[in-house]
Amino acid sequence: MIYKFYKILIFLSLSFFFSTNSFSETKLLGTKNFWKAYSTKLDKTKTCFITSEPTKTSGKFNKKNRGKPYVFVTNIKNGTKHEVSIKAGFNFKKNKDVIFNVDGKRTKLFPVDDRAWSESTKVDRFLVQSMRKGKTLIVTGTSTPGNKIIDTYSLLGFTKALRLIDKSCS
Numbered sequence: 001m002i003y004k005f006y007k008i009l010i011f012l013s014l015s016f017f018f019s020t021n022s023f024s025e026t027k028l029l030g031t032k033n034f035w036k037a038y039s040t041k042l043d044k045t046k047t048c049f050i051t052s053e054p055t056k057t058s059g060k061f062n063k064k065n066r067g068k069p070y071v072f073v074t075n076i077k078n079g080t081k082h083e084v085s086i087k088a089g090f091n092f093k094k095n096k097d098v099i100f101n102v103d104g105k106r107t108k109l110f111p112v113d114d115r116a117w118s119e120s121t122k123v124d125r126f127l128v129q130s131m132r133k134g135k136t137l138i139v140t141g142t143s144t145p146g147n148k149i150i151d152t153y154s155l156l157g158f159t160k161a162l163r164l165i166d167k168s169c170s
Contacts, residue, residue: 029164033157037164046077047166054151061147073170082128086116096142102130
């Protein structure tokens with residue numbers, strides 16, 4: 001199951017950053033405040049996702065050594081709905097928790113390399129509901145060298161962006 005999610009996120013990341021390739025076309029569905037909604041197709045499978053970048057980052061680390069961080073919520077037409085994931089921009093330290101905190105509601109995520117997911121679709125539903133009602137998301141993780149990094153995301157526009165992918169991939 002984790003392999004499937006990891007494979008999907010690798011595809012999404014590649015299609016997001018290299019949308020000019022011949023096997024997929026990534027289309028911007030809209031921007032709602034701090035959130036962007038996209039759809040893409042690969043082998044007749046339509047995938048939609050929303051994403052946002054942090055509004056603030058803190059921690060003692062070399063910013064030149066870090067890739068861009070993102071939070072994603074992904075739908076696959078006739079499949080997965082509202083899968084929450086993180087792309088950290090650094091590899092997480094093994095056996096260290098990644099904390100997903102929406103207005104004080106803390107949830108541990110499962111890290112693999114530079115990504116993190118919840119443990120189940122039930123937890124994803126809880127996270128999405130929290131994000132719909134929330135104002136701020138804080139993701140806290142520890143990098144391989146042991147640096148604690150805190151990314152703060154605005155949830156302004158989240159619900160409207162989510163509606164765009166729900167409509168496009170329903």
